[in-house]
Amino acid sequence: MTDTLTPVLTDDWDAERSWTLETYESRGGYGALTKALTMPPADIITAVKDSGLRGRGGAGFPTGMKWSFIPQDNPKPKYLVVNADESEPGTCKDIPLMMATPHTLVEGVIISSFAIRANHAFIYIRGEVLHVIRRVQAAVAEAYAAGHLGKNIHGSGYDLDVVVHAGAGAYICGEETALLEGLEGRRGQPRLRPPFPAVAGLYASPTVINNVESIASVPSIIANGASWFASMGTEKSKGFGIFSLSGHVTTPGQYEAPLGITLRELIDLAGGIRHGHELKFWTPGGSSTPLLTAEHLDVPLDFEGVAGVGSMLGTRAIQLFDETTCVVRAVLRWTEFYKHESCGKCTPCREGTWWLVQTLASLERGQGTEADLDLLLDQCDNILGRSFCALGDGATSPISSSIGYFRDEYLAHLTHGGCPFDATASTAWAGALTGAAS
Template structure:
């Protein structure tokens, strides 16, 4: 595992050396420049890809077993092959759109990647665009990530000047334009169809599917939408081959992965490790839990994934293993909470986020997130009742699977999974066994009545 912030040596779960793949350049001097990228092996995969038919690149990615790193874990090569058969005479072109709108609470892997190594994304975007016969690629970045936007724009300029972008790339006859687009800061635009609407200049709201983006995506044309980490994984696969990539990780989830550790961890940050690494192993590399206070619960893939407890420390963090254990790997945003944290308080804070970020298109999400926040607020301020507990779980269960997109599911998940493992904490708050966590009756509350006290986070 690699503590990429300090460039520590990566090791696999058995303690054997592992050469970092995605983070190998992060600690290099001026790693974001073209000169540094080429010095460390950059743009060596591009001529290799351009030297074969586009379909062979897709087949290679299929054979590697690369799965999407944006959350769903869908096989990348298969997603590319969903595009209609390529026809040079088709009235509409194909597009590649890169989802860099990283907004899931706890997720912080793509922005460091684009800051430290933007050319790996550019090279991956060129190869992917070539594989799907796309003459245009858009990289959609959160507007708040200003430094990231500047780094990417600079990388595009450098790549263009060096002949890696533009017309007749490296004499191959292939043309490609890449545009870096700044989003407007909406969580909903992490959903691929809402991102496409925003990219087209409309309000970011999810589209009805089908048709899927592979058929009618950007400007109603065949489109592939991939995550930043997914695209950055393509050049190493082209350079070293599918068997090399499959030598890391698990059979069904091959390759390496960037795990984002945050919360009550001694050394939070980005850790690259093979897919299937456990949280226990990651915590060993991160110095364990802060102040020696034991782990209570954690999210395997951000706040929209069902929470795990200390019982799940040894669950392999791969797509299938985490699903079998009852959650989702998501974006591998491992938010770790120690035993001082109140679960209802944490869930309430997450729900406030989802309520704020709901686009308002559908009733279950627009109204339901508000209901959940109101009920949770009553519970954490000591005004809840036993009936509120039943209403809370009933409302969450009725939102899940009934909203227009997955945001409604994301809001329901923390409630339902926390009741599975920590229902007693909710009951103790409504019966008075646990004093109110926030509000004017909360013991030691720092801000009366506002629910903003940091003391309120603890039992």
């Protein structure tokens, strides 16, 4: 089963002082940069296109295609922005990557910037993770000292400056245009599109915005070839990815595997669901993706496979919950998070998430009637597709999907006048309810 893993980005995480330039270069680091600087920038973009690399931040848009949208005839400067504002509940892959091997990201930034002809790049990191900010800043400083950054990199005539920017800690800044607003010193709120960032992004100039894992994958593609990367994964979802397993699993952590692996395989690699329990529900890509259940254990974890069962691969933040978890309470906690993090710019999200919390909280306390479930779905319907950005859509996903799979559990709260999973409920009853819902 361990042959299923494909350690590439995580391969050096266990090396001694893996975060230092010395260790990174001793294991072949910056070799891809040397190769890339001998290639025409257009050939690098073609290689990334041919590899099939799709955005690892959740949307899954083809990375090379995004790069090709940059208008090279535009006289304004071009910018690369790395979205390292990892804040989706359950997502924890970019932060360990930047902590363990920040030079993987830095090398990817240099190659990617060279490809789109950018002379300035920004790494936007969530402000709360100060230890990560310091580590990436140290790696950037080492890269400057070694001649990998700055003027005339490796004698190629190419100049690049990289700025590590600490965000203010807002979930909304994971949305790429809100991130740009934050970089420019304004309140983090999404922009109206068009124009899209490729045409008018940072400082109204052509800008590419990519996730940490997307950019960190570029050096391995250049070093090993597009066909090497494309040989992994599935027909339409190429390559490998870091799957973050958390919750009720024996060995939570990061598992780097080809796209298309199943949750059953990942759980086996992680030692199974915790002893004496069984899987009840899970999120394939963080809390903003529709829930799935044990019946989806064998769904291929690629963009098409997960979409085929009504959810999203997202950031591959797999949160696993066993039969002891109240789905209503879990969904309420997530919804409270989205209400708190709404930037307030648009009415459907600002008002809608508040009302979602009110209705869910009443149901969780066992108050109301069955008609409130239809009210809840109606509230979701009035938010979905009507908010300014995807935050509103994400807030509705766990609600509508949980009602679809666990309607009986919602009704049980009304029957028992509160959460049946509290200490007053019997274990046998909770087990029977879980069986009925599945």
